[in-house]
Amino acid sequence: GENVEQHPSTLSVQEGDSAVIKCTYSDSASNYFPWYKQELGKRPQLIIDIRSNVGEKKDQRIAVTLNKTAKHFSLHITETQPEDSAVYFCAASRGVLTGGGNKLTFGTGTQLKVEL
Amino acid sequence: NAGVTQTPKFQVLKTGQSMTLQCAQDMNHEYMSWYRQDPGMGLRLIHYSVGAGITDQGEVPNGYNVSRSTTEDFPLRLLSAAPSQTSVYFCASSNGGGNSPLHFGNGTRLTVT
Numbered sequence: 001g002e003n004v005e006q007h008p009s010t011l012s013v014q015e016g017d018s019a020v021i022k023c024t025y026s027d028s029a030s031n032y033f034p035w036y037k038q039e040l041g042k043r044p045q046l047i048i049d050i051r052s053n054v055g056e057k058k059d060q061r062i063a064v065t066l067n068k069t070a071k072h073f074s075l076h077i078t079e080t081q082p083e084d085s086a087v088y089f090c091a092a093s094r095g096v097l098t099g100g101g102n103k104l105t106f107g108t109g110t111q112l113k114v115e116l
Numbered sequence: 117n118a119g120v121t122q123t124p125k126f127q128v129l130k131t132g133q134s135m136t137l138q139c140a141q142d143m144n145h146e147y148m149s150w151y152r153q154d155p156g157m158g159l160r161l162i163h164y165s166v167g168a169g170i171t172d173q174g175e176v177p178n179g180y181n182v183s184r185s186t187t188e189d190f191p192l193r194l195l196s197a198a199p200s201q202t203s204v205y206f207c208a209s210s211n212g213g214g215n216s217p218l219h220f221g222n223g224t225r226l227t228v229t
Contacts, residue, residue, distance in 0.1 A: 001175065009156070034217065043206065044159070046217035089158060102210065103174070104218065106158040
């Protein structure tokens with residue numbers, strides 16, 4: 001099955017700096033790569049996703065890059081703010097299952113702390 | 117829409133007890149799944165369903181049963197709780213499209229003593 005590795009496990013940055021979180025995956029058939037943000041005591045929520053036919057996707061201060069050859073993808077957050085502090089999870093899947101839905105394999109998470 | 121609703125929010129069980137974690141969604145999503153979240157291990161898939169009457173195992177299915185009799189409900193049953201099942205459990209659903217995000221419930225924090 002799929003294996004997703006995520007680094008670093010903790011990341012501390014100064015407000016206004018950039019943060020980068022990296023993930024690698026093992027299944028070359030994976031083609032869907034979402035990122036989730038989980039605040040303390042809350043549910044995970046999707047912040048951005050990318051499909052394998054795209055190399056980069058941006059949404060305001062957040063961007064994701066994908067290198068299919070190397071089987072890794074990264075989350076970039078620019079101009080970090082205190083409210084960006086949370087745990088971030090990457091995930092991968094082979095795409096839509098017969099009948100629907102994405103069977104996601106998650107990384108182990110990165111605790112991002114944005115310091116004032 | 118309430119989205120994905122999980123009950124209870126907290127539960128303490130003794131080893132060997134059984135219980136059912138409830139999950140309901142009101143978005144008419146075909147796909148539903150259960151994950152457990154443990155410190156340092158991310159979210160691991162327990163069971164999933166692509167529609168009423170169809171279920172399948174995920175990465176860590178042992179000790180858990182599921183059924184899907186309706187589109188809305190996807191309960192997770194622990195037949196004989198063990199301390200290793202102490203975790204936070206999340207139910208999630210999506211509408212089945214390739215770009216559809218998972219919508220998570222608020223989670224159930226389970227402690228087995």
